[in-house]
Amino acid sequence: MPRLLPVVDSISACCAGALASPLSRNDADELAVLLKAVADPVRLQLLSIIRGAEGNEACVCDLTDVVALSQPTVSHHLKVLTDAGLLTRERRGSWAWFTLVPARLADVASIFD
Amino acid sequence: MPRLLPVVDSISACCAGALASPLSRNDADELAVLLKAVADPVRLQLLSIIRGAEGNEACVCDLTDVVALSQPTVSHHLKVLTDAGLLTRERRGSWAWFTLVPARLADVASIFD
């Protein structure tokens, strides 16, 4: 089976001043994917917690308690944020640590500048 | 029946640097309402079109054609954006004109700064 090439930066052909000129439906769809990732109260809480933590990182075990939701639900939200490029995931022993990607957060802000 | 007082600015006890410290669920809910308003491809298109138009305003009749959706659907999206404070509505004769509220758009960006 062929390996897939890394396409990490394909996420970011976007964002800055996106609203300055009329958007095509396709471009709007892409932007909406990123915005939907942050347009959820639980995910906003998770982002704010991670941002306020040491090294902009936190593990699932800490997060579950704070938002008072089941572990699978928290895991789901973290996956959405990671898929959107807002977090990166790293395993350290049994724990999964999630780190903020500040540049990606800045991408969101730049849409509306 | 008593008149209601204008409460236009009650919308904006929010936003700037909201993610800097851990959000309560209530605060996160409020932010999510605003973000959900912009996290839709059609509404992003509408915002971009209005922003690119003369005087930051457009009427429904113009918008319906561009996004290729039914008039009730466009009207619905405009209502969502207006309820979120991103647009203001004004009737001129039979037409309804919607004007961008740049400060409210800046509010969205400021969440992620």
Added chain:
DNA sequence: GAGTAGTATCGACATCTGTCAATATCAGAG
């Protein structure tokens, strides 16, 4: 007044989304 054009609301429907319990996967300890 009646007619007409633009817009808003309503009701219905299919799809998407957040949530959980159950289960599977992963990694370290013994």
Added chain:
DNA sequence: CTCTGATATTGACAGATGTCGATACTACTC
């Protein structure tokens, strides 16, 4: 290898959301 704790995935379900057709409302014209 087995056990145990942490995380991810699956399946199911209720509620939210986007869309449309039908209809109601609004304002101008005649």
